[in-house]
Amino acid sequence: MITVIGFGSFGRKVVNFIKNKEPLTIIDKNIDDADDLVKEGISVIVGDATDEETLKKAKIDKSDIVLILTNEPEVNRKIAEKVCELSPSSYKIARAIPRYPELYMGLNIDKIINILESGAKDIAKEVEDAKLKRKLMQLKSILIEGKKRCMELKNSEKEEKAPLLILTHINPDPDAIASAMALKTIAEKWGVDADIAYGGSIGYDENKAMINLLGIKLLHVEDIDLNDYCVIAVVDTSTSKQLPIEPQNIDIIIDHHNNTDLTAKYMDVRPEVGATASILTQYLMELDIEPSRNLATALFYGIQSDTDYFKRETSKLDFEAAAYLQSYIDASILNMIENPEISTEVMEVLARAIMNRRVVKGNIALSYVGEISNRDALPKAADFLLKMEGISTTFVFGIVGDEIHISARTKDLRLNLGEILNKAFGGGGHQTAAAAKIPLGIFKAVSDKEALRKLVEEAIRAKILEVIGIKEEEK
Ligand SMILES: [Mn+2]
The missing domain is CATH 3.90.1640.10 (inorganic pyrophosphatase (n-terminal core))
Structure with a gap:
């Protein structure tokens, strides 16, 4: 049950918003349209809420929520004191009055609402x-x-x-x-x-x-x-x-x-x-x-x-x-x-990424997957390798048309892959995920697949490790 104390112009507005939602009791000294309110199923107590008897009549001790809304500071203070005493377990909301910042000092009021401020916030919104x-x-x-x-x-x-x-x-x-x-x-x-x-x-x-x-x-x-x-x-x-x-x-x-x-x-x-x-x-x-x-x-x-x-x-x-x-x-x-079905080609690239992986410093996996037609298999493979035990960073690269594409993933917060691939190959991305592509350039002339693999793998690997700052002998 909600009890509204103070049925002036503001109290009326509040009641209009909350009626029909929960049982409601209204207390005020003068309520002209009490009959109409009763017809709407609202309990009406006409009386002085600073008087204990009025509050008891309104069964204030049974109230779940009490709203103290008159616009007179002394009256609100007195009501608040009585409500705290008679209805200690209810949730109490009181209306703040400008120029009385300490009006409810020392009382157990759960929420003090400044209606001017609320209005201003509405306007700002x-x-x-x-x-x-x-x-x-x-x-x-x-x-x-x-x-x-x-x-x-x-x-x-x-x-x-x-x-x-x-x-x-x-x-x-x-x-x-x-x-x-x-x-x-x-x-x-x-x-x-x-x-x-x-x-x-x-x-x-x-x-x-x-x-x-x-x-x-x-x-x-x-x-x-x-x-x-x-x-x-x-x-x-x-x-x-x-x-x-x-x-x-x-x-x-x-x-x-x-x-x-x-x-x-x-x-x-x-x-x-x-x-x-x-x-x-x-x-x-x-x-x-x-x-x-x-x-x-x-x-x-x-x-x-x-x-x-x-x-x-x-x-x-x-x-x-x-x-x-x-x-x-x-x-x-x-x-x-x-969860789409994985295509055969992507499956093959994943397999190659696993087979061809070279692990550096125990947790960085670099893997060359050769020529592929679906460049999106690369990030998938980079994600996939990251799931392997002990691996915290992955670089997967392959040849798509006339370009070498590189995809990288990491769980290691100390590495920023976006920066690393940018520095190494002008690529970009985020800390945890990044990509880059570079023209195949002179490698294009290499027709022997095995020779091409060696060249590309070596070149990409060396560049990545250089940028991360891993020296050859540490490998
Ligand atoms: Mn977007």
Whole structure:
């Protein structure tokens, strides 16, 4: 039971919010509409709450929560004293009165609420939300204007043009794919049709499973004509290096990386957020667009995979977005995406990585897996080797086309793989996971596989060990 003491304008507001949720008793000296309240099932005690008898009549000792809400300091103090005495086990909330900071000194009040401050906090939050609301208005007007331009062109040129092209970065990951889906959904809610296109290839069995299971329609940039679109948006990248097209007029960029060198009319780049999918989920929430099962599952998987299951660079927004998506996702599809069947080729690369491993200093495994066609087998193999007993750092490398690709993983906090692969081969990544690629260069001329293996293995191994600072004789 909740007891509300003080039924002035503020007490009334509070009662309006909490009535119908739990049995309620109201105490005040004057309550004009007592009859109406009783009809609503609320107990009403008309009387002076500083008087013990009134409180006893209200069965204050049985109350679970007591709210002391009058606006008079002395009255609140007196009521608080009596309530503490008569109802020691209840949770007591009292209204703070400005200029009386020590009003409840020495009393066992559980929570003192300053309503001015709460109001100010609400307004501050509104200001924060308003920023996003305004931003989304800007996004909408760019899309709507793009569509208008498209319609005008259509009339003059008789060409079929889709208004919006959404680009992911090259070799798109789940975060990029899910973000593109979400932006397409938002645009379509505004009546603007969109296509999604990517560059490079879709590697990883998980990504392929995601696209197949969720029925995601993706075009390859090579198969489209950029001139067919009026607005170009890029998600999950803001650097020209990762752009699947020549840098040109980009209208919209939504990303969470901090190596931005591109600009656009609409920019929402937040490096503190763990996944672009979280930003797009926030858009959906703000716009009251309920995600479909497939979209929610894609976004959830995007957030999970970019934050490595909330273990790395995860912000409050990522948790909020995931919590929101939770009730919309298809858990069985998510499970199928996360555990796709391993292809024969990947299995073979894993096997080679194990067989060919050279262990240095007892815990660093370096493994050359030869020529492979699926570069995504490398990080899988690097992950896999890391599970071997005693191994805390892995470097797996192989030849993909005209390049040597290197993938590294570590559990050792003293090593920063991102820095190591950057220094050694101009690659990049995180402390625990990194990758690099270098042109095969003069090695290309070596046709003998065994000779090539020796050359590549030696060169890569020597460079890595040099950068880590391990001398040859220590090997
Ligand atoms: Mn991302």
